[in-house]
Amino acid sequence: xxxxxxxxxxxxxxxxxxxxxxxxxxxxxxxxxxxxxxxxxxxxxxxxxxxxxxxxxxxxxxxxxxxxxxxxxxxxxxxxxxxxxxxxx
Amino acid sequence: xxxxxxxxxxxxxxxxxxxxxxxxxxxxxxxxxxxxxxxxxxxxxxxxxxxxxxxxxxxxxxxxxxxxxxxxxxxxxxxxxxxxxxxxxxxxxxxxxxxxxxxxxxxxxxxxxxxxxxxxxxxxxxxxxxxxxxxxxxxxxxxxxxxxxxxxxxxxxxxxxxxxxxxxxxxxxxxxxxxxxxxxxxxxxxxxxxxxxxxxxxxxxxxxxxxxxxxxxxxxxxxxxxxxxxxxxxxxxxxxxxxxxxxxxxxxxxxxxxxxxxxxxxxxxxxxxxxxxxxxxxxxxxxxxxxxxxxxxxxxxx
Numbered sequence: 434x435x436x437x438x439x440x441x442x443x444x445x446x447x448x449x450x451x452x453x454x455x456x457x458x459x460x461x462x463x464x465x466x467x468x469x470x471x472x473x474x475x476x477x478x479x480x481x482x483x484x485x486x487x488x489x490x491x492x493x494x495x496x497x498x499x500x501x502x503x504x505x506x507x508x509x510x511x512x513x514x515x516x517x518x519x520x521x522x
Numbered sequence: 523x524x525x526x527x528x529x530x531x532x533x534x535x536x537x538x539x540x541x542x543x544x545x546x547x548x549x550x551x552x553x554x555x556x557x558x559x560x561x562x563x564x565x566x567x568x569x570x571x572x573x574x575x576x577x578x579x580x581x582x583x584x585x586x587x588x589x590x591x592x593x594x595x596x597x598x599x600x601x602x603x604x605x606x607x608x609x610x611x612x613x614x615x616x617x618x619x620x621x622x623x624x625x626x627x628x629x630x631x632x633x634x635x636x637x638x639x640x641x642x643x644x645x646x647x648x649x650x651x652x653x654x655x656x657x658x659x660x661x662x663x664x665x666x667x668x669x670x671x672x673x674x675x676x677x678x679x680x681x682x683x684x685x686x687x688x689x690x691x692x693x694x695x696x697x698x699x700x701x702x703x704x705x706x707x708x709x710x711x712x713x714x715x716x717x718x719x720x721x722x723x724x725x726x727x728x729x730x731x732x733x734x735x736x737x738x739x740x741x742x743x744x745x746x747x748x749x750x751x752x753x754x755x756x757x758x759x760x761x762x763x764x765x766x767x768x769x770x771x772x773x774x775x776x777x778x779x780x781x782x783x784x785x786x787x788x789x790x791x792x793x794x795x796x797x798x799x800x801x802x803x804x805x806x807x808x809x810x811x812x813x814x815x816x817x818x819x820x821x822x823x824x
Contacts, residue, residue: 490765493734500738502536502543504524518734519580519748 459507461485464492464517479503481513492517535735538772546739553736557589557724558596566722567680570599574673574719575682577604577626577633579618582684584625584742585733586725590682591629605672607665608637610645614747621744636672638664642819649822650751657751663814667806673719685723688730691768691775692760694782699760706782707789718807729775 461469461481476484478494478501489503495514496507507513524533526545533543544552561567567590575590577583587604594600606622608615619635626633638646641664650657673681697706725733737743752758767774800806801813808814 488762488765488769490729490731490769493731493738495738499532500534500546500735502524502533504536504543505533506523516734516738516743516745518730519746 458509459511459513462512462514464515476507477503478505478507478513481507482515485515487515534739535732537732539776549732549735549739553585553728553732554589554592556727558593560727561593561722561724564722566682566720566724567593567597567600569597571597571679572601572603572677573680573682573722574669574676574678575602575604575631576669576684577606577622578684579606579620579622579625580684580746581734581737581743582686582689582725582730584621584684584744585728585737586682586684587625587629587631588737588740588742590724591631603632603634603673603676603678605669605676606633606635607668607672608635608639609661609665610638610647611749611751612647614749617746621746625742632676634672634676636668638668641668641671642815642822644822654751655754658755658757660818661751663818667815670719678719680720680722682722682724684725686725686728686730686733687775687779688761688764690723690726690782691778692757692764694778695764696757696760703785703789707786726779727776 458470458472461471463469463485464487478496479489482489482492482494482503492515494501494503494505495516496505496511498512498514524536524543525531526533526548527542528548529545531545531547534546535549536543567573573590575583575587577587587602590602594602604622604626606619608619623633625631638644638649642649646657646661646664649660653660669681669683694706697703728736734743764775764778797809798807799810801808801816802811803816804813806813806815812820
């Protein structure tokens with residue numbers, strides 16, 4: 434387990450919406466609603482969170498609108514939403 | 523794609539302690555059954571009880587109200603009343619109050635709204651001007667009082683709050699760090715004194731992540747803002763520390779809560795707790811001359 438860690442080099446490969454797409458990209462919506470398009474797939478939810486420096490116990494993750502566990506594979510054309518679990522009441 | 527260990531459908535969550543994958547349907551059943559078992563085992567709710575549910579509108583209290591409303595048919599004569607406390611936090615509470623109102627309307631549960639303005643004549647933002655680092659302490663004292671008063675007014679026989687496994691384990695660790703045994707024992711889920719309405723925590727065995735997942739798979743999950751004063755909370759550091767341990771060593775949180783119960787059993791009857799007095803101003807039970815709310819009133823006047 435490596436979190437938290439600096440943003441890794443391979444995540445600099447980010448495309449703005451509308452730019453030409455490669456064969457394997459996925460759209461990741463971060464907890465702050467920032468959208469990133471990543472050229473890296475397939476990867477597991479656990480790997481993705483690890484690379485982003487997000488603690489797995491502090492978020493839930495939906496793939497194409499469906500909740501998935503950390504072992505789920507994420508691939509090309511998937512929309513991945515990372516939702517922070519707000520604390521307290 | 524991981525599959526549910528019970529039915530083979532696509533999994534929604536992995537439970538590290540039991541090492542099971544569960545689909546949304548079985549996650550909902552599992553959570554509700556564990557809450558039902560905890561409530562039955564500890565006798566937290568009896569037939570005929572009127573339960574005041576502290577409903578902030580956040581995820582924990584939302585899950586609590588949904589689950590209790592489904593368990594109610596198993597408890598003849600029992601009823602629910604949801605109580606929302608409006609602390610007066612700009613840019614935060616309005617959304618959760620709206621969520622609470624929508625939920626109670628959807629579930630058909632009576633809903634009451636009380637405010638710090640009613641209780642102490644001022645909203646939290648005003649109270650905290652220049653003393654923001656005390657936010658959680660001040661808010662906690664006033665929220666507890668507002669909820670207890672509203673519950674009594676509503677004729678409740680017990681107060682249910684949405685404290686989850688993470689909350690409980692964090693409290694154990696914080697009190698252990700402070701070396702504060704009386705406080706560790708005072709956080710007991712069920713009140714015993716006749717001076718207090720019993721406080722119950724039906725979600726105390728369910729992790730924060732399970733609660734979020736439980737709501738998400740049923741369409742109850744709403745992304746709401748986080749309290750702006752959270753950054754001042756002492757709990758934040760303990761939460762991070764404990765989350766790391768739980769992730770590396772699943773079961774750490776359950777072990778901490780189990781250890782606390784063992785300490786409670788060992789301390790039963792021992793003179794650990796401070797004797798109960800009456801506040802000389804309001805008459806509420808307290809450990810000193812003045813209760814915390816009256817002490818706070820005085821400090822605000824200075």
